[in-house]
Amino acid sequence: MSGRFVRLAEQGRATVSLTVDGVPIEALKGDTLMVALLTQGNALRQSEFDSGRRAGFCLMGACQDCWVWTRSGERLRACSNEVREGLDIVTTQPEAKWPLHG
Amino acid sequence: MATARIVIVGAGPAGIRCAETLVKAGFKPILIDENRRDGGQIYRRQPEGFTRDYSTLYGSEAAKARDLHDSFDRLRERIDYRPDTLVWNLIPKQLCCVSQGKHSTVDYDALILCTGATDRLMPIEGWQLAGTYSLGGAQIALKSQAVSIGHRVVFMGSGPLLYLVASQYLKAGANVAAVLDTSPLSKRIVALPKMLARPGVLLTGMKLLAQLYQAKIPVHLGIKPEQVLGDAASGVNGVRVRTAKGETLTVDCDAVALGYHLRPETQLADLAGCRMRFDEASGQWWLAVDEEGRTSVSGVYAAGDGAKIRGADAAEHAGRLVAMALLEDQQKPLDAGLRDEQRKALAVMDQFRLGLAQAFPWPAEQARALPDTAIVCRCEMISAGELRRTVSEKGACEVNRAKAFSRVGMGRCQGRYCSQAGAEVIAAAAGVSVQQVGRQRGQAPVKPLSMLTEEVSP
Ligand SMILES: Cc1cc2nc3c(=O)[nH]c(=O)nc-3n(C[C@H](O)[C@H](O)[C@H](O)COP(=O)(O)OP(=O)(O)OC[C@H]3O[C@@H](n4cnc5c(N)ncnc54)[C@H](O)[C@@H]3O)c2cc1C
Numbered sequence: 001m002s003g004r005f006v007r008l009a010e011q012g013r014a015t016v017s018l019t020v021d022g023v024p025i026e027a028l029k030g031d032t033l034m035v036a037l038l039t040q041g042n043a044l045r046q047s048e049f050d051s052g053r054r055a056g057f058c059l060m061g062a063c064q065d066c067w068v069w070t071r072s073g074e075r076l077r078a079c080s081n082e083v084r085e086g087l088d089i090v091t092t093q094p095e096a097k098w099p100l101h102g
Numbered sequence: 103m104a105t106a107r108i109v110i111v112g113a114g115p116a117g118i119r120c121a122e123t124l125v126k127a128g129f130k131p132i133l134i135d136e137n138r139r140d141g142g143q144i145y146r147r148q149p150e151g152f153t154r155d156y157s158t159l160y161g162s163e164a165a166k167a168r169d170l171h172d173s174f175d176r177l178r179e180r181i182d183y184r185p186d187t188l189v190w191n192l193i194p195k196q197l198c199c200v201s202q203g204k205h206s207t208v209d210y211d212a213l214i215l216c217t218g219a220t221d222r223l224m225p226i227e228g229w230q231l232a233g234t235y236s237l238g239g240a241q242i243a244l245k246s247q248a249v250s251i252g253h254r255v256v257f258m259g260s261g262p263l264l265y266l267v268a269s270q271y272l273k274a275g276a277n278v279a280a281v282l283d284t285s286p287l288s289k290r291i292v293a294l295p296k297m298l299a300r301p302g303v304l305l306t307g308m309k310l311l312a313q314l315y316q317a318k319i320p321v322h323l324g325i326k327p328e329q330v331l332g333d334a335a336s337g338v339n340g341v342r343v344r345t346a347k348g349e350t351l352t353v354d355c356d357a358v359a360l361g362y363h364l365r366p367e368t369q370l371a372d373l374a375g376c377r378m379r380f381d382e383a384s385g386q387w388w389l390a391v392d393e394e395g396r397t398s399v400s401g402v403y404a405a406g407d408g409a410k411i412r413g414a415d416a417a418e419h420a421g422r423l424v425a426m427a428l429l430e431d432q433q434k435p436l437d438a439g440l441r442d443e444q445r446k447a448l449a450v451m452d453q454f455r456l457g458l459a460q461a462f463p464w465p466a467e468q469a470r471a472l473p474d475t476a477i478v479c480r481c482e483m484i485s486a487g488e489l490r491r492t493v494s495e496k497g498a499c500e501v502n503r504a505k506a507f508s509r510v511g512m513g514r515c516q517g518r519y520c521s522q523a524g525a526e527v528i529a530a531a532a533g534v535s536v537q538q539v540g541r542q543r544g545q546a547p548v549k550p551l552s553m554l555t556e557e558v559s560p
């Protein structure tokens with residue numbers, strides 16, 4: 001499958017380069033992360049409660065089904081954040097790093 | 103009192119008309135919205151750099167959209183507008199906000215909640231599969247990103263938005279596989295007299311339907327949804343329903359837009375301690391407000407779909423009216439003629455919304471018929487069977503108790519998409535009315551916060 005979402009218009013925008021799980025991808029300026037990912041793939045992430053893949057649900061910031069992370073660990077809703085040049089996204093939660101004692 | 107700190111939450115049609123009326127009366131309200139741009143749901147603006155014109159984006163509502171956006175642009179410098187800011191909690195006279203990971207507080211003397219609505223969902227077996235979206239979500243994909251949610255899309259559920267979004271997809275060049283409506287034709291005929299309160303809107307609706315028929319899109323009324331088909335790895339590959347004639351119908355598709363009209367966003371009002379009431383017509387809990395938008399808590403007001411689901415035109419009127427209620431309570435002069443106009447317009451819209459509720463009823467009986475294996479909570483994969491067992495084994499006949507036992511309503515969406523259907527499942531299993539099982543209480547944060555949120559001093 002080429003991608004889940006299909007672009008219907010507004011395709012003349014400038015391109016933006018970002019990295020998803022270490023792989024470089026190109027998106028269009030103004031795309032949400034969700035659109036950038038789902039025009040090229042069929043899901044955003046793995047469900048943590050079953051074997052299912054998840055691709056978001058509400059697109060309006062209400063369901064939280066679309067969480068992705070920046071490499072530094074900041075959680076983003078893919079449906080409500082736009083792509084930025086050079087953004088480095090991971091689709092599994094980076095491990096929390098706790099400061100070590102001593 | 104000219105310095106009363108007035109805060110409006112929500113920059114949709116209700117919030118914008120409310121702000122406009124208050125500015126005219128000499129106030130400078132704070133207007134907070136989680137979205138980056140104004141307009142709310144229906145008049146959502148596309149990102150900068152997109153070029154589709156008003157008529158492409160908003161169809162028959164283009165003139166209203168332009169008028170609202172222009173009004174907002176004129177207001178911009180005369181209000182304290184705070185976009186990209188979520189109000190996540192509320193304590194008396196203070197809002198807790200977060201913007202771009204930074205936490206702040208906003209004090210208020212008067213608060214006007216114009217928080218709108220989200221899709222109302224009834225689960226169906228398989229709706230957790232990737233490729234099932236809320237109907238409103240499908241519309242946002244198109245409106246704000248110019249994409250279709252799939253290569254072949256089925257629209258399923260009920261309500262006016264079902265036909266609207268399907269025809270918007272059609273017009274934009276998407277592949278619409280079918281429109282499957284749970285409400286039978288007979289309900290629409292019964293509802294006609296009430297819907298004639300707004301003949302123009304009714305006609306627009308009929309035109310949408312005509313467009314779908316003309317394009318030979320299969321439209322089925324009175325269906326019973328059975329299953330979203332597909333597999334865990336690749337997601338949706340079809341839907342199966344039972345037609346009004348009792349036949350099995352399978353439609354191939356890779357996306358489903360699912361929705362049963364709307365439910366109000368009332369969490370903030372709930373946290374403020376505002377009284378709620380059960381609305382018989384729509385079968386859900388609404389905020390208790392007087393005709394002008396006063397809640398049961400002094401100084402807290404509400405307007406638009408977050409208070410009463412009556413649609414975008416009503417939200418504009420209610421926004422003006424609630425501002426005038428506040429002016430009256432603050433002993434400020436107001437335009438009585440303008441107030442009467444808003445009241446009259448709203449009376450017509452009340453009539454119409456009763457018609458809509460009759461024409462496109464919430465299919466409560468579907469919750470009863472859900473197989474035990476069907477997932478009710480998509481966030482944490484909790485099935486109808488598990489929820490029923492909290493009733494049969496633990497005796498939980500009230501939603502907040504059942505939530506504690508089963509976790510339905512505790513996941514990421516905080517019950518927005520499962521708690522109403524969950525209440526129906528519990529009611530059916532316990533043999534009581536859905537009103538008796540109560541409603542899920544709002545809890546802070548009203549949406550999950552990122553752990554990286556840092557404090558900033560106000
Ligand atoms: C996805 C969707 C699509 C719709 N499309 C149509 C349509 O095409 N045609 C139609 O007639 N009706 C449509 N409706 C119904 C329509 O939304 C309403 O009738 C109308 O927009 C209501 O206006 P409002 O001002 O009450 O709320 P809205 O327009 O919904 O605005 C509410 C605003 O409040 C903000 N908000 C809510 N909670 C918070 C918070 N805690 N912190 C900060 N901000 C907050 C939201 O971000 C939003 O911008 C749609 C509804 C939905 C949910």
Ligand code: FES
Nearest residue numbers: 059061063064079
């Ligand atoms: S898809 Fe629902 S919050 Fe992003």
